[in-house]
Amino acid sequence: MIPELRQLIEELRADLADQPASLAWAEFGEGAAIDAVPVGLPADLRDLLLAADGLRGGRVELASTSTLAGMQYHLDYAPDFSSIPEDRAGWLVVGTRSDEPIFMDRGTGAIWYFPPNGTEWFMSDAFEELAPDLGSFVDYYLLGPGYAELTPADDQWFAYLDEQGLLDEDDEDVT
Template sequence: MNPELRELIAELRTDLEADQPATLVWAQIYEGAPADQIPAGLPQSVRELLEIANGLRAGAFDLRGTDLLDDIQYYIELMPEFTGVADEPAEWLVFGTLGDEPLLIRRDTGAVWYFPEETAEEWFMREAFLEVAPDLDSFLAYHVFGAGYGEVGYDDDNWWGFLDEQGLTTPGDEDEETDA
């Protein structure tokens, strides 16, 4: 995990803790897990996240800690056939949810995948399963802790308001350059 993202997570954790108990309902960033308590078989990017935050709830996102990761792997068995996940389940890890929908990381590439909410259908009935970010760091920086949170359909909740107060809801110069 890049140093800037580590620092941002630590700062946001501190700010959330300062406003407890009010923030506990919609956001919590747990302290990191000791390296020896993180399962060895996890992708390196997930291991690094768990070292800095052993689970976090950020509005609609719920990224699981070491003790709950195994509990959400059942989503892999429920994946629609068109996704190909069932054909190679060992290549995927469910590392959290967006609402009640699974967030997956592809073990070989590190890319983050999800079901975009294009229709009112339940996630397992949708026909779209997309790579939302090429790696976990960019997913966290943009979608969990940045302007992309509004793009996944949650620009009116407490987490979005908190991100806005932190000055994180406007794409930065780097994001604007890549869009040009």
């Protein structure tokens, strides 16, 4: 994880701690202890868990060390057309968007999802790459202007990102 993204996470975590009501719409865990992070995780995910053991901003939530294993059941429901059933071990569920899974391709580190198309994700006919890596996903979709692309309406997290000046695409240079 690049130092600028780690610093942004730390700054936002400190700011959110000063706003107790934010627990309803945002929560940034403290970094996990190195021995708590499961062995064999992709480097990007491992680095993120060491910086923040679980991240939730509005409708996007990234797993913590204690919730990661429990999210993997989503792999069992992936539609046959996607590459997940052919290579289940090559994928990892790293979080959710409005209760729908966000996947990481273990081989490339790319982040994938089933984009909204009027049907449940497990019956979808579209599976798309969302970001080339986890750091880019966090920077753009969780902490930046891409959040609005993933969510159906403005919410408190979106308003918070706006207040922090994080929705201006011209300022996006952390990736």
